[in-house]
Amino acid sequence: MDKKFWLNNPKILFNKEKLLEIWPYSHLNYNEKMNATTRFVIYTSLLGYVFLNNYLILLLGIVIIVSLLLIYNYNIESFDSANVGTLDEGKHTSKNPFYNVLNTDYVDNVNKDKLREEYNQNKETEINHQAKQFIYETNKSNKDIGNIFNNLLDNLNFETSMRQFYINPITTIPNGQDDFLNYCYGNLHSEKPLLIY
Incomplete structure (x- = not known):
């Protein structure tokens, strides 16, 4: 609704x-x-x-x-939840802010769209917004949840905690395995067939 x-x-x-x-x-x-x-x-x-x-x-x-x-x-x-217009609007959700391929996508979202290549400040802002929304949604019972991210220390801690997460280079199902093989083995000088792959 x-x-x-x-x-x-x-x-x-x-x-x-x-x-x-x-x-x-x-x-x-x-x-x-x-x-x-x-x-x-x-x-x-x-x-x-x-x-x-x-x-x-x-x-x-x-x-x-x-x-x-x-x-x-x-x-x-x-x-800090102003509507942020990004190039990939609607793809970043609070459950999957980085739009990475999830295990459930192989069944539920087989035709997953490719994420655009551009990574800019708008995309980072949208990812951070969705991650904060996830924190708000999972801590609804906490009466002080509205006070989080109001000061510099909270925002710095949030930025520090986000540094180990990243967008995977492959965001489609199936992934670009053929392109990867072509990149790695392209034109082999030995002309050996790649039947094992």
Whole structure:
């Protein structure tokens, strides 16, 4: 389902499958929690206005929604999760930030696309963002997870921990074995056939 914040697509608030999702449960991601809280404020404001016939309740609901927007913008900036447009957008996920070939890809993703050759600052930023998202997702139960990566020491430790991970040169299935053999043995002077390979 769509996991965007309602400010990007207001129709999400009134999606018939999500109309009853009005409480920010722990299994929801941050955007879904904010959407659920906004729905709750809208519903309670409308019910309060209908039963009490007081426009101040609607005004209070609007003030709370504006406060939610401010909180959302503040948290997005502190999480450093701005949308980063990269050349390989959508390939780097929090489960596989480097887009390396996984053992499960041989069954689930046999026609895996090749990763583009360019490695630049945008790609590094996207990989780091997805790795941080993985940390956030796996530590949902930690109430202080939002405070991570807020200071220089945390970011330095993160950079240090990322140095042993890298993108493998082969990102397709099957890999470029024929090209590799051609590179290694190209035109053999002995003209021996390579039947053993």
